[in-house]
Amino acid sequence: MKELFNNKYRVPSARLKSWNYANEGIYFVTICTKNREQYFGCICDSSLVPTEIGKIAWIEWFKTIEMRPDMNIELGEFIVMPNHVHGIIMIGRNQYNKPDYSNSPALQNVFLAQSKNLASIIRGFKSSVSSYAKKNNIAFEWQTRFHEHIIRSENDYQIIANYIINNPAKWQEDQMYNAKI
Secondary structure: OOEEEOOEEEOOOOOOOOOOOOOOEEEEEEEEEHHHOOOOEEEEOOEEEEOHHHHHHHHHHHOHHHHOHHHOEEEEEEEEOOOEEEEEEEEOOOOOOOOOOOOOHHHOOOOOOOOOOHHHHHHHHHHHHHHHHHHOOOOOOEOOOOEEEEEOOHHHHHHHHHHHHHOHHHHHHOOOOOOOO
16 A cells, blocks of 8 residues: 655655664665666576676665675675666664664664665665766666565575576576566
8 A cells, every 4th residue: 555755645664664674684675776777788598698787786786885894784685787777685783773672673774864784785886886877878777676575584585596697597587677657
């Protein structure tokens, strides 16, 4: 159900309400381009032939660790596809997610600016790619939001990692292939 905020309709968050996304955890994220436009390149012989902005998306993803050294981040499998990216982000124990028994971790960041959590990592990545495109007059837009899945087991991790690695080879079977909103 859509809610009103400042007299405008707003889609409710798809995030797990009982989870603090600054917590230690392993997250599988998918970030799409606006209208699933194929800005990042094309798949040829089971690999991406990237455009300039596709190359930048790759470079900016791997800058995540150096841009946020205080968050104890590790990156797992990652792929740039023609109209989306998939990646695994591991947030380790850090000063922002240590348990504070006077302030429930589940309530942190609920009403405050989203910082030092998964949303802030994705926002920074999306912003850096968009800024490059704008500075270089490259047509490019992200879809608002992103999809995430909390990885809770080694088996779950392996299934997702294999999906990411094999995504280019299965591109024509992918729901994002020729997808338009």
